[in-house]
Amino acid sequence: MTSLSICNVGKQYQKGATTLENINLEIRSGEFLILVGPSGCGKSTLMNMIAGLESVSSGQILLNQQDITHAAPSQRDIAMVFQSYALYPNMNVYDNIAFGLQIRKWPKDEIDAEVQRVAKLLQIDHLLKRKPAQLSGGQQQRVAMGRALARRPKVYLFDEPLSNLDAKLRVEMRTEVKKLHQRLGTTIVYVTHDQIEAMTLADRIAVMKDGVIQQLGTPQEIYQQPNNLFVASFIGSPAMNFIPVTVQHTAQGRFVELKDQSGTCLQLALPAGLAVKTDQQLVLGLRPEAFSEVQPHKLSQAQVQQGEFLVEMTEPTGPDTLTLLRINGAEVTARVAPQANPQAGAKLPLMLDASQALFFDPVSGERLRALAQPAAA
Ligand SMILES: Nc1ncnc2c1ncn2[C@@H]1O[C@H](COP(=O)(O)OP(=O)(O)OP(=O)(O)O)[C@@H](O)[C@H]1O
Ligand SMILES: [Mg+2]
Structure with a gap:
């Protein structure tokens, strides 16, 4: 069981300019929570704060009731997949996936078993010797995901992982992500611009605007009972x-x-x-x-x-x-x-x-x- 609580979290990059205001989110164990909102509303900022890559200006972040607000990223047991995959270009697929485990000083045979397991799960086991430059966008995306999966963290953070893919691959990967979540049952916080991705993947959706959560609810609630004109216009295609x-x-x-x-x-x-x-x-x-x-x-x-x-x-x-x-x-x-x-x-x-x-x-x-x-x- 893993619960993640964001309590009254705020972020000011500069004094007087509030990027995030009083964010409250209770993410349940095994939940697939999606953050949506227009560009610049603070989605990545919030993800980076959860991962520990960005400092928290006010409020608290709790993982299983433990305060991790100021813990180093490596102490959080949270893995993040970025929009830009951030693969190591000079390492092959195997080493990209193994790297996090090598740093954690896993024994060699366990690392090998884990890389094979994850690669099979993501159907990239035939690509392990290739370098990132020799892979398609969708394959790179899977490697980035594999690297996160191999760590078996308590929480996965995905920041627009599919946004670089073409429309067809994006739909395929969307299905893959959903299957993966159903199989593993892990807690996922996932950012997207794409409201169809949000509707199809989420257990609950948080709709953000200007650093404030406008509504948190199931896809059905957000679609049928939007709190305000912003949420009503943001979700649904064609628009309401x-x-x-x-x-x-x-x-x-x-x-x-x-x-x-x-x-x-x-x-x-x-x-x-x-x-x-x-x-x-x-x-x-x-x-x-x-x-x-x-x-x-x-x-x-x-x-x-x-x-x-x-x-x-x-x-x-x-x-x-x-x-x-x-x-x-x-x-x-x-x-x-x-x-x-x-x-x-x-x-x-x-x-x-x-x-x-x-x-x-x-x-x-x-x-x-x-x-x-x-x-x-
Ligand atoms: N390091 C930084 N220093 C100052 N301001 C920042 C910094 N990073 C982000 N910002 C500002 O904070 C706001 C939120 O940025 P953020 O990247 O979280 O938005 P986002 O919702 O992820 O947008 P997008 O959908 O375009 O990725 C923006 O106005 C951005 O310019
Ligand atoms: Mg962003």
Whole structure:
């Protein structure tokens, strides 16, 4: 069992300039935790502090309840794989993997067994005599991983390990990393820019911006219940649609209107318990899949309605055709089956499933949550 606790950790490279602010993360034993966020938000800084390569300005880092905040990297039992592999160019693959064990003065036969084990696991056992320059990017990446695995540390840190690979290899390695984690069950903290990598690999995702964690949750939580507009826009491809709406009120209740340029207008009832006033401006968040071709068997569902929308443009991706609409002046992407044959300039019957509709405060960016309703008397 290995637990890693980041408690109120802060980092200032220079006085007065805060790079990381009060980071709190409780990483569970065996967990695959992913850090995502835009360039410069502090992901590598946090990883380097966990590894001991960068000093901690405030707060504590605990490994199995032991304070390692100021421990030397070699005393931490944590292995890091860098974006740039950092292989020793003059050593062959075998020695690159063996190096960390030689430094730790492992007996020769044990080192040999360990290198063979790791090389087999990563399917690089036929490459052991080659130098890094004689390997493809994906193979170098495996060697870098092998070097970390051979140490059998308590925690692995991966800082964008796949970002140098081409798209196809990246997807393959993503699957490999996932299998590896399932097989070994070790604790992993993994940085990526790629939100698909984040969604597919993580047990939990921490979304960072400007040195602050915006949300920590399972991929589903982050995708379906983002805390704010930043998280909502960062995760999901194509991105969530944001539509400006105004709260209206009739005897039937509160609703917002969605109008396109052809005059189509749908009314969306607001969730009960949402603390908003009539005439208040909100941002409605709808994932592209909330709009789809009409599927008659779904039309009876409470939150589902249909309308004919004017198509501005289409972007076929293969399995779906992304169909651009304009609603309340905002560009909106719908995810439509290619068979529906959307055509730019023509109207297309579409179905809107508003069961996943989210509402945000346009000023603070925070998601508005429905307050619990008092139980019916
Ligand atoms: N050694 C340093 N001295 C001063 N500032 C630094 C240093 N290292 C990083 N920074 C700054 O700290 C901030 C966070 O950098 P960091 O490398 O952690 O970002 P990141 O989230 O890993 O970005 P990327 O996704 O581009 O790798 C940046 O503004 C960066 O310029
Ligand atoms: Mg970085």
